[in-house]
Amino acid sequence: xxxxxxxxxxxxxxxxxxxxxxxxxxxxxxxxxxxxxxxxxxxxxxxxxxxxxxxxxxxxxxxxxxxxxxxxxxxxxxxxxxxxxxxxxxxxxxxxxxxxxxxxxxxxxxxxxxxxxxxxxxxxxxxxxxxxxxxxxxxxxxxxxxxxxxxxxxxxxxxxxxxxxxxxxxxxxxxxxxxxxxxxxxxxxxxxxxxxxxxxxxxxxxxxxxxxxxxxxxxxxxxxxxxxxxxxxxxxxxxxxxxxxxxxxxxxxxxxxxxxxxxxxxxxxxxxxxxxxxxxxxxxxxxx
Amino acid sequence: xxxxxxxxxxxxxxxxxxxxxxxxxxxxxxxxxxxxxxxxxxxxxxxxxxxxxxxxxxxxxxxxxxxxxxxxxxxxxxxxxxxxxxxxxxxxxxxxxxxxxxxxxxxxxxxxxxxxxxxxxxxxxxxxxxxxxxxxxxxxxxxxxxxxxxxxxxxxxxxxxxxxxxxxxxxxxxxxxxxxxxxxxxxxxxxxxxxxxxxxxxxxxxxxxxxxxxxxxxxxxxxxxxxxxxxxxxxxxxxxxxxxxxxxxxxxxxxxxxxxxxxxxxxxxxxxxxxxxxxxxxxxxxxxxxxxxxxxxxxxxxxxxxxxxxxxxxxxxxx
Numbered sequence: 001x002x003x004x005x006x007x008x009x010x011x012x013x014x015x016x017x018x019x020x021x022x023x024x025x026x027x028x029x030x031x032x033x034x035x036x037x038x039x040x041x042x043x044x045x046x047x048x049x050x051x052x053x054x055x056x057x058x059x060x061x062x063x064x065x066x067x068x069x070x071x072x073x074x075x076x077x078x079x080x081x082x083x084x085x086x087x088x089x090x091x092x093x094x095x096x097x098x099x100x101x102x103x104x105x106x107x108x109x110x111x112x113x114x115x116x117x118x119x120x121x122x123x124x125x126x127x128x129x130x131x132x133x134x135x136x137x138x139x140x141x142x143x144x145x146x147x148x149x150x151x152x153x154x155x156x157x158x159x160x161x162x163x164x165x166x167x168x169x170x171x172x173x174x175x176x177x178x179x180x181x182x183x184x185x186x187x188x189x190x191x192x193x194x195x196x197x198x199x200x201x202x203x204x205x206x207x208x209x210x211x212x213x214x215x216x217x218x219x220x221x222x223x224x225x226x227x228x229x230x231x232x233x234x235x236x237x238x239x240x241x242x243x244x245x246x247x248x249x250x251x252x253x254x255x256x257x258x259x260x261x262x263x264x265x266x267x268x269x270x271x272x273x274x275x276x277x278x279x280x281x282x283x284x285x286x287x288x
Numbered sequence: 289x290x291x292x293x294x295x296x297x298x299x300x301x302x303x304x305x306x307x308x309x310x311x312x313x314x315x316x317x318x319x320x321x322x323x324x325x326x327x328x329x330x331x332x333x334x335x336x337x338x339x340x341x342x343x344x345x346x347x348x349x350x351x352x353x354x355x356x357x358x359x360x361x362x363x364x365x366x367x368x369x370x371x372x373x374x375x376x377x378x379x380x381x382x383x384x385x386x387x388x389x390x391x392x393x394x395x396x397x398x399x400x401x402x403x404x405x406x407x408x409x410x411x412x413x414x415x416x417x418x419x420x421x422x423x424x425x426x427x428x429x430x431x432x433x434x435x436x437x438x439x440x441x442x443x444x445x446x447x448x449x450x451x452x453x454x455x456x457x458x459x460x461x462x463x464x465x466x467x468x469x470x471x472x473x474x475x476x477x478x479x480x481x482x483x484x485x486x487x488x489x490x491x492x493x494x495x496x497x498x499x500x501x502x503x504x505x506x507x508x509x510x511x512x513x514x515x516x517x518x519x520x521x522x523x524x525x526x527x528x529x530x531x532x533x534x535x536x537x538x539x540x541x542x543x544x545x546x547x548x549x550x551x552x553x554x555x556x557x558x559x560x561x562x563x564x565x566x567x568x569x570x571x572x573x574x575x576x577x578x579x580x581x582x583x584x585x586x587x588x589x590x591x592x593x594x595x596x597x598x599x600x601x602x603x604x605x606x607x
Contacts (some may be wrong), residue, residue: 036402087586094348098542099585101535105578112571173522206507225413225531234405266417269410276407279397 007139008258009251014212015144016250017150021205022153022227022241023234025198028161031174031237032194039077039222042107043199045217047206048075049111052122052215062125066207074200080193086188104221111217120144121212124148146208153204154243160240170194174237229272235285245283295604307389309550314454322426322448323520328560329459333542333554336466337509342538343547344470345502346482350405350534351392351412352510355385357529360518364431365424367519374437374445378458378515385511386504388415393503394520398495400485409531416529431524458516462509469505470549477503510537539577542584545591556591572580 022040024081037043050073051065060068063176080103090096125144131140131270161167171192172180213219227246234245249268258262275282303326316325338352343579359381365375396407419425426432436445445451457533469475491493518524527533540559545551562580566573 028400065391084582084586091589094405095585095589097348097402097405098538099582101523101538102578102581102585105574105581107578109571109574109578110575112574126441200505221531225409226405229413232403232410236403236406262421266414266421269414269417272407272410273414276395 005258008269010137010143010254011257012250012252013147013247014250015253016247017147018101018205018209018223018246019227019230019248020154020243021150022223023230023246024239025201025205026156026227026231027234027237027239027242028170028201029159029195029198030231031239032170032177033081033085033191034092034093035100036228037195037197037198038078038100038224039104039107040100040202040227041220041222042104043073043077043202043220044206044209044223045111045220046107046183047203048095048122048210048213048215048219049115049206050203050273051207051210052120055122056120058063058129064285066204068143068205070200070204074196077199078192078196079194085195086191103223108217108221112183115217115220117216119216122210124211134168142211146212149208150205153201157201158239158243158277176212226268226274229268232260233268233272233275233282235282238282238284241282241284302450305550308465310460313460315455317449317452322452323551324560324564326452326520327456327517329455329559330513330517330520331537331540331556331560332553333459333516334464334510335512335544335556336539336549337513338553339546339548340466340469340478340504340509341503343539343551344475344482345478345499346528347397347400348405348497348538349503349506350394350531350538351408351410352507352537353531353533354392354412354415355389355507355510355530356418356517356537357384357524357526357533358388358516359426359514360524360528361419361431362511363515364434364516364524367437368431368434369424373441374454374519375527376437377437377519378512381511381515381518382508384510387513389504389507389511391502392509393500397499397503409534412529412531412534416526416531419526419529425526429527430526431518432522434518434522434524436519436522445519455516455520462512465505466509467549469502474498486599490504517573535581536577539581539584542589543580543590543591545597546589547592548593548597551591551593555591558592575604 021046025035026040029040031033033162047069050069051062054060054065054069055062084099084103085096097218128142128145131138132144133139169180169185169190172227173185173187209219219239226249230246231242234241235251249271253264253267253273256267263270279285313329313411317530327445334352334356338349341347341349349422362384363377363381366380366518367374368370392408392411396404396411420427433435437443439450440452443450443454477488477493480491480493481495485495514524515526517528536559542553542555544557546551546557559577562576563573566576584591590598
């Protein structure tokens with residue numbers, strides 16, 4: 001009984017780590033660029049898939065992939081920001097959402113054509129095989145690693161944004177990009193780099209997810225809708241809100257899976273609805 | 289997101305355009321496969337209903353699949369399991385979608401823009417998960433073997449031609465309702481809200497109520513389209529509830545022309561033709577759909593009908 005509970009809670013914590021990482025990237029992009037990055041799921045999928053391709057086709061392992069894949073996805077995203085998203089500046093921000101939605105469809109469709117819809121599995125790296133036997137449960141090492149790295153990345157990103165000069169530029173840009181530009185900061189470059197960073201974060205989450213979940217072309221679109229619910233519940237564009245809500249929602253999901261499994265996949269949206277009833281702007285949101 | 293002007297060329301030209309479309313609708317089953325024509329009409333009604341909330345009220349709903357797909361299940365339940373007639377099935381679909389729209393809308397209209405889109409998406413996903421989990425819906429298999437039945441007790445819809453004209457009449461009724469709403473004072477207030485919400489509010493209009501009414505109307509007519517499609521296809525599919533369907537209806541509306549009366553129907557025809565044409569090519573349909581989306585957003589945001597109208601208007605004003 002207690003074993004099962006902790007097992008589900010751990011699973012929830014892992015899901016929550018991915019929600020937190022993904023919604024963090026979404027929140028940073030949304031805050032500065034005012035774009036809801038619908039391609040975030042595709043970028044996450046790309047991360048997992050490129051890691052799998054590197055291993056299956058070229059024999060390149062996890063530790064190279066976890067650095068190289070996010071970097072290349074980030075670069076590609078920067079190109080996309082320059083070539084496509086840049087043209088939509090000054091228009092209604094809904095066009096950004098629609099554009100990234102279109103890009104997500106193209107990427108997902110291309111991968112489905114090339115690799116089919118069935119899942120591929122990615123082995124856990126040798127260094128992280130095995131686990132620790134705790135008094136109340138068995139903790140696989142790789143899962144502990146994922147939780148630890150995600151938490152570290154989230155806290156580090158938050159500290160960078162809240163405590164450093166670069167972060168202050170980012171926050172200033174979120175408040176008023178034109179004023180920031182008037183102070184001599186290269187705001188267009190910041191837009192590009194921020195979008196690249198957010199996408200790289202998604203790809204990073206994807207590489208870490210590869211050994212846990214099945215690697216399929218549709219893995220991004222299933223997770224991204226839940227992440228959107230997280231972002232709405234946490235308060236659109238709030239960095240802290242997305243991290244806390246992401247982890248919290250993962251745990252609530254795990255608890256639901258323990259108590260009443262069929263409701264687990266809907267719980268994110270129920271939580272979102274309740275939060276909206278009580279606080280229309282979300283947990284950490286400010287009403288505009 | 290776009291502006292609406294009066295149709296160019298005066299009432300006679302407009303009447304001619306409508307007449308042409310009615311004639312085209314009457315002749316369609318002799319030009320193309322009737323089942324395809326029926327599906328186009330259902331999608332056209334869906335996109336036109338969606339256009340009311342996006343094109344006229346300026347609110348992007350990313351959850352209209354819930355109304356379209358949900359009503360299909362409601363219609364299936366009423367006609368197959370209760371054995372009632374197809375028109376009662378349609379009514380059940382409309383009622384279900386309107387109720388769901390009222391619930392979703394009441395929460396969603398508290399926010400605008402992106403948040404509105406996200407909230408509607410969330411509710412649609414909730415409906416999708418319910419359809420997967422609940423027993424009577426058939427889960428992943430969808431709701432199958434819906435009878436076409438007899439319309440009004442006399443017209444046997446088993447015949448494709450009869451089913452087509454039944455669909456066509458329902459489409460015209462739905463379209464006329466939308467036409468009436470768009471050209472009423474209510475429609476003008478919606479446009480005013482889209483263009484400048486604080487101003488509409490300060491002029492004394494109850495903005496929230498107008499938005500909610502528009503949302504419920506849009507949901508109800510999307511439900512009509514979904515229920516109709518379920519009856520003519522004899523099948524309510526699970527993917528119709530998914531967010532790709534919500535994306536598809538946005539594409540139809542955007543491609544044809546936001547805030548134009550005919551645009552969404554033109555877009556629905558193009559998207560349906562695209563999907564049928566690429567049906568044998570696996571996931572290429574997703575790729576092409578995505579590419580059309582990107583091209584649409586980047587190059588012709590007014591949509592086909594919107595661009596044509598701009599050109600016509602320009603030639604009329606000698607500019």
